[in-house]
Amino acid sequence: MEAATKEFISSTGYGGHVGHGRPCHENYLKPPSSPLQKDSRSCSKQDVQLQSTRVEMGEVREENQRLKKSLDRIMKDYQNLQMKFFDIVQKDRIKTTNNTNNHQEIEESDQIVSLCLGRVTHDTKEDKKTVVSSKLKEDDQAKETSLTLGLDRRFELSDQSKVNAKSFEELKKEARETCWQHSKVLKTKRSGDDEVQQQNPVKKARVSVRARCNTPTMNDGCQWRKYGQKISKSHPCPRAYYRCTVSPSCPVRKQVQRCAEDISILITTYEGTHNHPLPMLATTMASTTSAAASMLLSESSSSQLPAGHSSSVTTANSTATANLHGPDFYKLDSLKSKHFYLSKSSFSSSVPSHPTITLDLTSSPSSSLPRFNIVSSEYRPKYSSATLNFNSSDSNAMSWVNGFLNYGRQPYNKNQIGNLSMGRQPVEDNYQSYMHKKDLTPQHSLLETIDTATKAITVDQRFQSALAIALTSIIDAGDIAAGGAQRN
């Protein structure tokens, strides 16, 4: 059957590129011309039906292949992002400890927010004390583990921290003190799940997503159950609390609240790590938020700003000329009418108990330029508060969008920064450049390193791939799934 279908597809010129090329239906619809075919005219109707069915099967098969390729790309994106994150963290730690004798900074360099980029191993015993090199090995092992969404904050014992055992002990003490409310949750009726407790021994980092959404919640691919709602005096809009219902023991929660300044902006904050496989939509979302968090938190772990202060860095044109290739960008047509602008995170300040990364996908009423913004907002002095502004500006703005939208339709433009191929070297060069620039003094390095980090991210097609998929998911699905998401 399959061979027959292949033969038919080949004979009709219908092989490959289903959905891209124009199928040659005319061929098999033509009346038979040979004498033998005339003899079998009585069966022509059945033949046509059979052939039509075979064509449909071929289409389905092609579609399946495309989906498989798309999935492979996403998984490669995830793995590359995770590899880069660990590379950056490792190098950053070394340089930080080399550049400073400050005890606190050494402590901070050891405190790493470990990002579960859509996957996590279930070997929770190794979570707390692992070195980066061993984590790289775990990456390979993680290929056979389940998908998760969220951030894990893990404390790792580096060589430097081994030397400075005192700081590490203080670190662990702080970890116990900042143990987030899972411990409280675990005291309740969900507390029977020891596995959850072991998996989440410390306070979770949060990833907050700001997006314009006219629906009560964004459809992020997960199933959520609302378990509470609060109205605070300082905020006119109520805050809704959701927990993941995909798995009964899943500790992941999210908070949904409208922005005080603009109620059309929906702020969704995720915390925790899924302990179950995720739908593709949620996986891409996890990749995006985690990638953003990884860059920013690796920055904040080595740089400091006073609490409550934030800085904004704009990298003009860095995105405009970046190569923005990634899978499924054809879906981003909806972005043509969307813009992205920088806005101050308001929700993060209302939930100040956790280090929070804000992915700002909102659009500025005062600017028509598309921007990607990632806002890191943390409350503690040891976490810097900074803004990464993925800003395309000036005349390059629309070319930036076009570069986004035309992925898969246009050949690689060599004039663009970055690379289309999956070869590592150009991207590695960007990161090497980024790491070079990170070799700065702590006093002035924050803005500049964030700037360079922004550039590093913006030229990294894998990060953009994940970002684009998540954006598409949010924008497309959010409008559709108002009732469904609310019912979740």
Added chain:
DNA sequence: CGTGTTTGACCTGCGC
């Protein structure tokens, strides 16, 4: 009847 939402009560942490 099962599932999800609503909403007041309750718990906990933190600042004064």
Added chain:
DNA sequence: GCGCAGGTCAAACACG
């Protein structure tokens, strides 16, 4: 110690 705010629980309710 007290008050406030964030977060959660759980009974009542709504809906398909």
